[in-house]
Amino acid sequence: MTSILPARRPGRLVALVTAVTLLAAPLAAVPATLSAPSASAAAATSVTIKKIGTKTAPYQKKATVKPSVVAKGKVSVKSKTLTVKKSGKTIAKNKKSVALKAGTYKVTTKVTYRTYKLTSAKKKVWSATKSKSKTQTLVVKQGKKPSRTTPVSKYNCPSWAPVKGNQSGIYHVPGGRYYKVTTPEECFTTASAARKAGYRASKNG
Known part of the structure; x- marks a missing residue:
């Protein structure tokens, strides 16, 4: 007695090929992922x-x-x-x-x-x-104008800070007796600023 096997359905073959293709797709993408570091290194x-x-x-x-x-x-x-x-x-x-x-x-x-x-x-x-x-x-x-600054030359303070403070701790104001010959260590905008810095007024003007 001869048995007849049913023929394979074409649909099953197509499904099998599709499954294999999907499984292979991630493997194909691996080279692209591995090449990324070289592009990053160039950047x-x-x-x-x-x-x-x-x-x-x-x-x-x-x-x-x-x-x-x-x-x-x-x-x-x-x-x-x-x-x-x-x-x-x-x-x-x-x-x-x-x-x-x-x-x-x-x-x-x-x-x-x-x-x-x-x-x-x-x-x-x-x-x-x-x-x-x-x-x-x-x-x-x-910048903001400070209350004290450095001399512009040996005997002169800038015009905006004319009060001279010398190394003896005395300050001299313009018009004072020894103002022109005083060598300033520091210059101040006002006599008040000089006093706050620890200087005292000249007794001889």
């Missing part, structure tokens, strides 16, 4: 020009401004310079630092640099010199 090499923050200059003096640059990874910075303009006029060009009094300026930071790659023998292969620049508005504020 780690960078040169960034940061904004220079608002500065405050000491009263009637200047504030020193320098470039703000951050370099990361396989890079060597060759130069960092500033070019400064005020009211359209260039007052400093390609300087490592600039002393600025209170005011508003246009400041351009320029950086030149080279990047490198390591060979299998750990030798550095350098790129050509690259550069980038960034322009910003910089505000330098005027």
Whole structure:
């Protein structure tokens, strides 16, 4: 007696192929995941020009401004310079630092640099010199007037702090008998400020 086996249904074959395909898909994605670190390593090499923050200059003096640059990874910075303009006029060009009094300026930071790659023998292969620049508005504020300061010369105090305090602990005011010949150690805005600092008035004017 001959038995007849039922024929396989095409639908079952299609389902089997689909299941195998789905199981293989995650395996195919593994190489892409493994290659991610190299892309991250490339991004780690960078040169960034940061904004220079608002500065405050000491009263009637200047504030020193320098470039703000951050370099990361396989890079060597060759130069960092500033070019400064005020009211359209260039007052400093390609300087490592600039002393600025209170005011508003246009400041351009320029950086030149080279990047490198390591060979299998750990030798550095350098790129050509690259550069980038960034322009910003910089505000330098005027510091508050202090009650005391340093002399501007051997015998003179600044006009805004005319009271002389000498090393003997005596202060002299303008018009006093020994005022012009006194060598000041410190200068004060008022006689009261000198007294608060520990000085006493000259008995001879």
